Amino acid sequence: MRSRRIVMSILTFVLASVLVLAGCSKNNSGSSNATNSTPNTGNSGSEGSSGNSGGSSDSKLEKWGLDENLRFKETRKITVEIYDRGNDGGTPPEDNFYTDYIKEGMLRDHNVEVEFVPVPRWTEGEVINNLLAANQAPDISVTYSYPTIQTYANMGGVLDLAPYLEEAKDILPDLWDLLTDTNIYWDQDPKTGTIWALEARLAVLNRINTFVREDWLKKLNMEAPTNLEEFENMLKAFRDNASLLLGDQADKMIPFAISFDVGWRADHLTTSFVPDDITDKDLFVYGFDDRKFLLPNYKEAIRVLNKWYHEGLIWKDFSLYPAGDPTEDNLMKAGYVGAFIHNWDYPYRNGEDSIHASLQRMVGPDAAFVAIETFPNDAGVYRKFLSPPIDRKIFFPATNKEPIASLLYLNWISKFENRFFLQFGEEGVTHEKMPDGSYKALAATGEKIMNSPNNIDYTITVNGLDLGDPDLTVKSIANGYAGVDKRYIEIAYQASINEGRVGKNVNVGEIKAENGVGQALKEKRDTVLNKAIVAPVSDFDKVYDSGFEDYLRSGGQAIIDERKAKWEEFYGDKTMLD
Known part of the structure; x- marks a missing residue:
């Protein structure tokens, strides 16, 4: 009976969190008044929108060099930061089964070549500072330190995402569905309208x-x-x-x-x-x-x-x-x-x-x-x-010459089927489907081992499971600990959120x-x-x-x-x- 009450409490909390996140939105009407110039959106030399999303869809695709299937007519290249946790028995974080999945998918779907740049997880703040100072930060960079982003933004070292997001919103449906206005506009300056970073979604608030x-x-x-x-x-x-x-x-x-x-x-x-x-x-x-x-x-x-x-x-x-x-x-x-x-x-x-x-x-x-x-x-x-429903901060350094390709990357990893594969891997190898419809992770070795829980270092737009169904999500979380009695997970889950005070924006x-x-x-x-x-x-x-x-x-x-x-x-x- 006690376990049943615990599970019901968990489900109630998660459902409430989902409803709150779905209902919250942030006013995004402010226009961007960034002081740094807007760089090219691609090799064609055309400039990003100044904040007006006018123009037909076909003309925007043409400007960005995209065909009607959102594939670049000429191959583009981007670099993406990936945390290196130095795991014993792990795989190279920049070159493994899951990076191949992403690289192949981005090349197939958008004609974009992806290169991963490893950054030590435990000193990421110092390292990303050094990379930014040297103009060598990856096109898509990630940090937990927003002040670091703001510091370099003030020096012209970070792209203002506001105009790109406004103009490209219609080609980023999966990114918007996952983050919603809440996380996309979380850091928007209320006076200038600038957006220096997107806030990844913290799907599970347990801390x-x-x-x-x-x-x-x-x-x-x-x-x-x-x-x-x-x-x-x-x-x-x-x-x-x-x-x-x-x-x-x-x-x-x-x-x-x-x-x-x-x-x-x-x-x-x-x-x-x-x-x-x-x-x-x-x-x-x-x-x-x-x-x-x-x-x-x-x-x-x-x-x-x-x-x-x-x-x-x-x-x-x-x-x-x-x-x-x-x-x-x-x-x-x-x-x-x-x-x-x-x-x-x-x-x-x-x-x-x-x-x-x-x-x-x-x-x-x-x-x-x-x-x-x-x-x-x-x-x-x-x-x-x-925590509020935010996690890592995703930003584009000013050296990023492919902001549209970079946004399409974020949209690609936010697409449900892609992030599901990254979080669970192959059925029968790294997960199995349970009779109740939930998913259970299986311990993997060799090339299919995950270097971080549910591959959170690759699913940079979300931290934590989100299967679209709160009941299914919680059951799958409880399944995700090989060799651990579910009782311990249920107790830990409930204890960590009981009488919690969620951070506000x-x-x-x-x-x-x-x-x-x-x-x-x-x-x-x-x-x-x-x-x-x-x-x-x-x-x-x-x-x-x-x-x-x-x-x-x-x-x-x-x-x-x-x-x-x-x-x-x-x-x-x-x-x-x-």
């Missing part, structure tokens, strides 16, 4: 979960903790019963694991310290850091981590390993970790190489992490700050103070959090406060001030959005 070893709780005859005090007592029980739980490897005990990215890996804890009545205005003004570093009472959550660190409850080496390093995951797989906070389905990812599968091989069939809700806020709510145009400081502020934030956790308890306030003030002096305060002014310019004395 983060808190996980604990279910088998350890049973062995210690403990219930899952439901508040901060109980969670701390659980960690102490893990520490104090290390010999019982780990035997002769008791010295390897790690009650609670975090990483150098404290803001992400302590999210549920830090969120619980934020007052439940925080306004939309304050979330906008102080929420520009994606780890919520500037929200009220954040410091007190880090104080808890400082205390736990000195009580032997936190992994001592958490700050030593960079993004992508497998050390922490290997400790989880070996069975030494009792609890952690991470991506909503993190222990169940990657099939036979998942934490879940590895743990059961190493420890036994009962060993497993289960998602829990354990950090209520001041209102007793297990609040989660969920506050469109006030460019925040100039954010330009060029994003990476530096990110590094300062990570540094102060790492230092504050390991600082002597007596020095915590001094270390935290000095690092926080340095963050503000280095651009944080200027961003706060400009965001506050922009909010008041567009929304007056309102503190909440409709």
Whole structure:
């Protein structure tokens, strides 16, 4: 019965999300007043529209060099960014079974040759900065950092997509159906009408979960903790019963694991310290850091981590390993970790190489992490700050000489049958169809292995499954974890969205103070959090406060001030959005 209630809750949430996304639209009537000149739309030398979509369809196709089937009469070439995750046992991200599928399809359908340019996933912000500075960024580029795009747009290094989107809308039906006006116009400047990037659609809003070893709780005859005090007592029980739980490897005990990215890996804890009545205005003004570093009472959550660190409850080496390093995951797989906070389905990812599968091989069939809700806020709510329905930002550098071919590429990968194949692959090889009509992913090896979950690095216009039917989508998501009891997925899915607050679009145009400081502020934030956790308890306030003030002096305060002014310019004395 409980599983049935969980599934019904999941379906209700997903259906509501779909209806909200379908019903939301953004005013796109603003005309583009970009200061950089509009480059050629193709080899013919003709220019893009200045914002007027007049002209017959035939004349536009002729101008772009397209025939009536939307194939270029002369072969065009584009480059596309692809993340390189450095997966052991993976395939070259720029040359594999799935890139061949895309290349063959684009050449067949549009006479466009595609070349993939690999960019390291874990340093993508730095690398895309360098490529843009050197005028070597791929024609279709992707980043999670909008300020990076804005910085180069201000220097004339990024194309304004607004005129192209307006004129070419009728040849991009699949792109529009998937993203809708909401994501296409999400970043449109309310004054100039410029669009420097498209926001990919985040199809599943699940974000983060808190996980604990279910088998350890049973062995210690403990219930899952439901508040901060109980969670701390659980960690102490893990520490104090290390010999019982780990035997002769008791010295390897790690009650609670975090990483150098404290803001992400302590999210549920830090969120619980934020007052439940925080306004939309304050979330906008102080929420520009994606780890919520500037929200009220954040410091007190880090104080808890400082205390736990000195009580032997936190992994001592958490700050030593960079993004992508497998050390922490290997400790989880070996069975030494009792609890952690991470991506909503993190222990169940990657099939036979998942934490879940590895743990059961190493420890036994009962060993497993289960998602829990354990950090209520001041209102007793297990609040989660969920993402708005946006994901990666897709943009075209000014060096892109084929914007129409590039838009057709985005439309091609947004077409349902193409993204379905990229997400599921071949039936009987990488997926099977279940009796209820849902789809189940199969672990693949060799050339057909996927380097990222559901190939999200190739489906850059969408992150997460969207099968057009909410019920089918949720069932297929639950099927997608080889060797994992569906119960764990259902619990994790529901826990990650329960009592969530979905982000809203506050469109006030460019925040100039954010330009060029994003990476530096990110590094300062990570540094102060790492230092504050390991600082002597007596020095915590001094270390935290000095690092926080340095963050503000280095651009944080200027961003706060400009965001506050922009909010008041567009929304007056309102503190909440409709």
